[in-house]
Amino acid sequence: MSGQETTAQGTSAQSQAADTGITVRVESFVGPLDLLLHLCRTNEMDLSRLSLRTITDQYLAHLEAVRFQDLETAGSFMVMAATLIYLKSKLLLPANPDEPEEALDEEGELLKRELEERLREYARVKALGAWLSERESEQSLVYGRTTAELPPPEDIPLEDLSVHLLQRAMQRLIEDQKRRTPRQVEPNPLSVLERMGEITDLLRSTWSLLFSSVAGAERLRAEWVVTLLALLELVRLGQARARQAELFGEIVIERHSVSVREPIREVDFAEEAPETEAPRDATAEEESPRPAPDETASPQAAMDAPPETTPTDDEARTEEGEPRNA
Amino acid sequence: MPEPIDVVEALLFASDTPVEAERIAEVLDLESAAVAREIVEGLRSRLDGESRALQVMEVGGGFRLVTRPDVAPWLVKLARSRTRSRLSRPALETLAIIGYRQPVSRPEVDAVRGVNSEAVLDNLLERRMIRIAGRKESPGRPFLYETTREFLVAFGLRDLGDLPKVEGELIVPELAEAAAAQLADPGPDQEEVTAAPDSSEQDPGPGGDRVSPSS
Numbered sequence: 001m002s003g004q005e006t007t008a009q010g011t012s013a014q015s016q017a018a019d020t021g022i023t024v025r026v027e028s029f030v031g032p033l034d035l036l037l038h039l040c041r042t043n044e045m046d047l048s049r050l051s052l053r054t055i056t057d058q059y060l061a062h063l064e065a066v067r068f069q070d071l072e073t074a075g076s077f078m079v080m081a082a083t084l085i086y087l088k089s090k091l092l093l094p095a096n097p098d099e100p101e102e103a104l105d106e107e108g109e110l111l112k113r114e115l116e117e118r119l120r121e122y123a124r125v126k127a128l129g130a131w132l133s134e135r136e137s138e139q140s141l142v143y144g145r146t147t148a149e150l151p152p153p154e155d156i157p158l159e160d161l162s163v164h165l166l167q168r169a170m171q172r173l174i175e176d177q178k179r180r181t182p183r184q185v186e187p188n189p190l191s192v193l194e195r196m197g198e199i200t201d202l203l204r205s206t207w208s209l210l211f212s213s214v215a216g217a218e219r220l221r222a223e224w225v226v227t228l229l230a231l232l233e234l235v236r237l238g239q240a241r242a243r244q245a246e247l248f249g250e251i252v253i254e255r256h257s258v259s260v261r262e263p264i265r266e267v268d269f270a271e272e273a274p275e276t277e278a279p280r281d282a283t284a285e286e287e288s289p290r291p292a293p294d295e296t297a298s299p300q301a302a303m304d305a306p307p308e309t310t311p312t313d314d315e316a317r318t319e320e321g322e323p324r325n326a
Numbered sequence: 327m328p329e330p331i332d333v334v335e336a337l338l339f340a341s342d343t344p345v346e347a348e349r350i351a352e353v354l355d356l357e358s359a360a361v362a363r364e365i366v367e368g369l370r371s372r373l374d375g376e377s378r379a380l381q382v383m384e385v386g387g388g389f390r391l392v393t394r395p396d397v398a399p400w401l402v403k404l405a406r407s408r409t410r411s412r413l414s415r416p417a418l419e420t421l422a423i424i425g426y427r428q429p430v431s432r433p434e435v436d437a438v439r440g441v442n443s444e445a446v447l448d449n450l451l452e453r454r455m456i457r458i459a460g461r462k463e464s465p466g467r468p469f470l471y472e473t474t475r476e477f478l479v480a481f482g483l484r485d486l487g488d489l490p491k492v493e494g495e496l497i498v499p500e501l502a503e504a505a506a507a508q509l510a511d512p513g514p515d516q517e518e519v520t521a522a523p524d525s526s527e528q529d530p531g532p533g534g535d536r537v538s539p540s541s
Contacts, residue, residue, distance in 0.1 A: 162457050
């Protein structure tokens with residue numbers, strides 16, 4: 001099948017579309033000019049005498065069928081749509097009613113002519129692209145050497161090299177390097193609820209724990225804060241007791257004989273709260289008794305709240321270089 | 327002692343790039359490039375006369391020894407790949423703009439195409455169809471692009487003068503016809519269906535991305 005035949009097929013398909021007045025194929029247009037050109041052809045319109053009314057309506061109708069490759073391409077289609085609508089609006093409000101149809105004011109005329117010129121230019125480019133495509137397919141049937149077995153010349157010809165190639169090679173190297181360096185894996189963020197579970201688990205096998213052994217010897221600020229919050233919450237729920245013998249001293253966590261076995265994962269704070277009234281008094285040295293304004297509050301609020309009412313502890317941590325607001 | 331014509335045949339066979347007449351003259355110690363050209367023409371008619379599977383082709387300012395189109399089907403079979411990777415329609419159009427207007431900057435290419443051409447230009451650079459010729463002394467100092475020798479070779483062009491002439495007000499169908507007429511005579515076409523100037527449906531499809539044995 002020769003290139004000529006293909007051309008003939010292409011044009012016949014197109015004239016068919018023009019005959020029936022509908023566009024059969026949903027083509028992927030590479031740009032707004034491509035679509036516009038297609039519309040001009042199907043309407044057999046002279047590229048130097050655009051009928052803005054027809055073309056604008058059809059362009060807008062086609063816009064829905066166009067598959068956009070990316071946002072930027074979509075944007076360029078929209079810009080063209082805006083231009084066409086603007087021009088059409090000028091037609092609907094003619095500057096001089098006596099003038100023939102499709103008369104535009106000076107600005108509109110200029111815009112239209114520019115558009116026509118761009119369209120013609122694009123039409124040429126498109127045809128040239130098609131010509132190149134023909135050449136390419138012709139050349140695809142011809143095979144020659146692309147690499148030689150001749151030893152490379154001693155002086156490398158620099159004609160085809162550019163700084164850009166160097167930059168490209170460098171960029172590739174950097175990207176390779178990046179890919180090879182191991183990724184830093186972040187530990188899971190600490191959770192008060194998990195720490196509470198850990199403490200109750202530990203308390204199952206032992207009667208008492210040292211706060212420092214749970215919080216970790218590294219004295220990471222976040223660890224200590226989370227552990228303290230978890231402990232306070234357990235105390236509030238009556239699932240553990242905490243004792244601090246002296247200011248800044250070690251906190252001893254003890255099993256609370258009654259409620260260790262209670263599940264804590266799905267604690268409903270609003271319901272649990274009344275039962276915890278009594279044990280809370282027992283641990284008054286840790287946590288000053290307070291009314292229950294947050295008993296209906298969210299778990300998060302409940303966890304945030306305790307430190308505010310424990311001045312002793314606050315002091316202690318501040319002294320240890322662990323500010324509360326960490 | 328081999329004849330000059332045999333030596334030229336060997337040069338063209340062994341070289342991976344088109345060999346210029348000047349270079350042939352240099353290698354063979356000939357008095358001028360014109361003499362080298364004569365020898366090449368002799369080789370061309372010898373190959374044609376014996377209807378060999380190879381032919382001499384003048385592309386990119388030099389000579390290449392390539393296979394004839396009618397043996398292509400067997401080469402395809404040998405390569406176990408149906409098509410060579412083809413350029414997309416946007417890429418071809420961009421190449422056309424650069425071919426005619428070089429050196430040209432991206433904003434200028436964008437203006438003609440009506441869309442952003444960055445990705446297309448990157449692709450063409452990667453395939454070495456174009457290269458950066460410098461920077462334009464205008465706001466932003468954009469890169470200027472020009473076509474390469476690889477471009478000429480890929481499209482079987484002797485030089486840029488082989489590109490069809492485009493007049494200012496030329497309307498498309500005429501050019502398409504002219505191009506088709508021009509294409510009708512050289513070399514027999516295989517069953518390769520290519521993009522018709524109007525149909526625009528033959529962008530390299532899924533098969534178009536295959537790696538060719540020569541790329």
